[in-house]
Amino acid sequence: MNTKRLASALVLASTLAASALSTGCVALYPEIGTNIRKITAEQALDPPPPEDLRWIRLVSATIKDSMRDGRTWKQALGKLPDPYAKLYINDQEVLRTNPKNETLEPSWDDAPRGNFQVSSADKMRVEIWDANTVTDKPIGVKDFRATEDLVLGDRIRIDVPGAGEVVIAYERAHAMFGLGLWFELRTDTCFLTRMIGGSPAERAGAQPGDEVVQIGGKDVKTMSSNAVRSAFNSIPSDGLPVVLRHADGTTASVTLREGPIYPAFAEFGRVD
Structure with a gap:
């Protein structure tokens, strides 16, 4: 790239960055879902399906x-x-x-x-x-x-x-099985973005917008993206301990366990 083209590219990049800051645009991160799978006959429906x-x-x-x-x-x-x-x-x-x-x-x-x-x-x-x-x-x-x-x-x-x-x-209601939550990985942290109503994650006390501070006793900022993904998608039978920071700044230690999920059609779609 010659000097003039390099200078033009730098000016364009600077202009786009300034525009993003002035309009309040922030980086977008892909949303990642945890495993949700069909429930088996051996898995207990605890809690049972909601009456409504x-x-x-x-x-x-x-x-x-x-x-x-x-x-x-x-x-x-x-x-x-x-x-x-x-x-x-x-x-x-x-x-x-x-x-x-x-x-x-x-x-x-x-x-x-x-x-x-x-x-x-x-x-x-x-x-x-x-x-x-x-x-x-x-x-x-x-x-x-x-x-x-x-x-x-x-x-x-x-x-x-x-x-x-x-x-x-x-x-x-027919059940699925899993945590029922979605998250996004940012530069050196992880945030919960949404969860299915009444899911095991919600029942444990997790909330959309929570920052995940620790997973299994490890600080998230020291973990790789693959390690965070793996932790959420290979939940031990006795649960996964995590520390969450809520939007109001308070923290909570919860244990995420997979269990029955009864997703509504409007938020999940087809359930067999």
Whole structure:
């Protein structure tokens, strides 16, 4: 690089640095998640699933062979419908299946599913639609609440006017296993960025924004990035002791232990 180009590069770097400082920009660090995996039959659910969290999946439907006007689907459209379903909780769409081609008995085995906060007091609605290349057409809609008389075992079977019977899986929340926290590694320290609500990390007293001062008796500033990652992803059976500095400056010594996690769909996505 010649002298003029070097001088220009230095001026540009200085200008960008000054701009970042003047606008309050700070360095961004990648967020790292700890291991979250499927729970096994041998692992105890302690604590048990919350009462207000339910695992929900749109399972199947049996569509009536005639439309509202009395004509059969083939008489009206020349073929059977391509049905799909939507589920709402308190007027917010939470689940939607893919359409199934030309059938009166769709089974949505590939449908999204997960844990949702819901109780018998919440308004729910299921909608059945016929997928169309131009405009999707509604088949039937039903508002309901998941009351004791409607939930039979772990299923809701509901008659949707104009559509037929719809089956919805409605089970106690499904668990995953791990710590349920995310962190970021900065120059010589580590900060917790977020955690799943009710996770083992949260139950232990960890909070988003905490600085991790020590891990297993070692000062984090003396540990390599790989050593910190390894510590969080290989938790001993008796737990990992850490020292945390909260946002208010106080410190807390806690032991992080892996355990059941019941992540809500909104913060984690699909749980099988």
